[in-house]
Amino acid sequence: MNRLAYTITAAIAVSLAGIPTIAAAAEINVYTTREPALIEPLLQAFTKSTGTKVNTIFLKDGLAERVAAEGASSPADILMAVDAGNLVDLVDKGVTQKVESPVLASAIPQQLRDADGHWFGLSMRARVLYAAKDLDLTAFNYEDLSDPKWKGKVCIRSGQHPYNTALIADYIAHYGAAETEKWLGGVRANLARKAGGGDRDAAKDILGGVCDIGIANSYYVGLMKSGKGGEDQVKWAEAIKVILPTFKNGGTQVNISGAAVAKHSPNKAEAVKLLEYLVSDEAQKIYAEANYEYPVKAGAAIDPIIASFGELKIDSKPLSEIVGNRKQASELVDKVGFDS
Numbered sequence: 638m639n640r641l642a643y644t645i646t647a648a649i650a651v652s653l654a655g656i657p658t659i660a661a662a663a664e665i666n667v668y669t670t671r672e673p674a675l676i677e678p679l680l681q682a683f684t685k686s687t688g689t690k691v692n693t694i695f696l697k698d699g700l701a702e703r704v705a706a707e708g709a710s711s712p713a714d715i716l717m718a719v720d721a722g723n724l725v726d727l728v729d730k731g732v733t734q735k736v737e738s739p740v741l742a743s744a745i746p747q748q749l750r751d752a753d754g755h756w757f758g759l760s761m762r763a764r765v766l767y768a769a770k771d772l773d774l775t776a777f778n779y780e781d782l783s784d785p786k787w788k789g790k791v792c793i794r795s796g797q798h799p800y801n802t803a804l805i806a807d808y809i810a811h812y813g814a815a816e817t818e819k820w821l822g823g824v825r826a827n828l829a830r831k832a833g834g835g836d837r838d839a840a841k842d843i844l845g846g847v848c849d850i851g852i853a854n855s856y857y858v859g860l861m862k863s864g865k866g867g868e869d870q871v872k873w874a875e876a877i878k879v880i881l882p883t884f885k886n887g888g889t890q891v892n893i894s895g896a897a898v899a900k901h902s903p904n905k906a907e908a909v910k911l912l913e914y915l916v917s918d919e920a921q922k923i924y925a926e927a928n929y930e931y932p933v934k935a936g937a938a939i940d941p942i943i944a945s946f947g948e949l950k951i952d953s954k955p956l957s958e959i960v961g962n963r964k965q966a967s968e969l970v971d972k973v974g975f976d977s
């Protein structure tokens with residue numbers, strides 16, 4: 638076939654495949670602290686839909702330090718992390734840049750992204766109540782955790798764990814430090830056992846009759862029920878029901894996994910496209926399937942186990958404010974002797 642015919646045929650083939658007719662295949666570099674198994678299906682789907690190749694560097698920790706050390710010659714385009722605190726840390730270390738995208742602004746609730754456009758929440762987990770299955774309880778407020786009626790009945794991990802300092806920081810955002818100290822002391826007085834272990838231990842100890850209620854992350858219920866953690870964990874999950882607690886004057890406390898565009902991103906336009914892809918219905922569904930997380934985008938598909946908890950009404954306080962209260966939260970944990 639002559640050259641012109643070949644070009645036309647190629648163009649048709651490309652458009653039939655739904656791949657944009659870009660001159661050369663673009664490439665971007667993602668630095669992430671998220672586990673490869675969770676992120677790879679999303680990045681592969683992005684490559685399939687856009688033709689842009691994604692190179693990934695997985696870092697267990699030290700993401701901000703690594704990018705900062707690479708300086709202006711850093712090949713990083715996208716920085717991904719779990720926990721709003723880690724995203725704020727990237728901004729504080731000066732390794733991110735502002736992104737203005739109407740797609741991101743409309744898909745992601747305001748309290749789950751940086752007001753200055755430096756980071757964006759892409760998936761959520763909620764700090765929920767695990768309750769003994771037969772307990773006569775259908776609704777719960779975080780404030781109730783300090784109610785003396787729960788004396789000797791509450792299980793929770795260390796107050797210093799980031800999952801709990803975020804919850805306590807959210808309490809501070811609602812009520813201030815003095816009220817939070819009183820509440821935390823009340824929760825401490827209700828503990829069935831020393832604060833410690835992991836989130837799944839709350840379910841384990843409910844099954845064992847150690848406690849009636851516990852505070853833990855939403856996705857662990859899916860992980861336990863899946864059987865990936867063994868038969869025992871399936872039994873722990875079967876012993877509990879999940880209630881989505883709310884603040885009396887707000888909603889359920891959530892944290893995020895999210896991303897930012899690197900300050901010296903060599904491929905900013907493609908990087909923004911990846912972020913926008915990650916809030917598409919297709920990608921939000923993959924997030925929800927991979928780790929039993931909540932999509933950030935309203936109306937995106939949720940795993941049936943997670944959906945069975947009821948409708949999630951996320952708290953109104955911005956994650957940036959919660960992150961700012963964390964140091965104070967950690968000090969209160971020590972002050973009331975929460976872990977001792």
Ligand SMILES: [Fe+2]
Nearest residue numbers: 800836854857
């Ligand atoms: Fe976790």
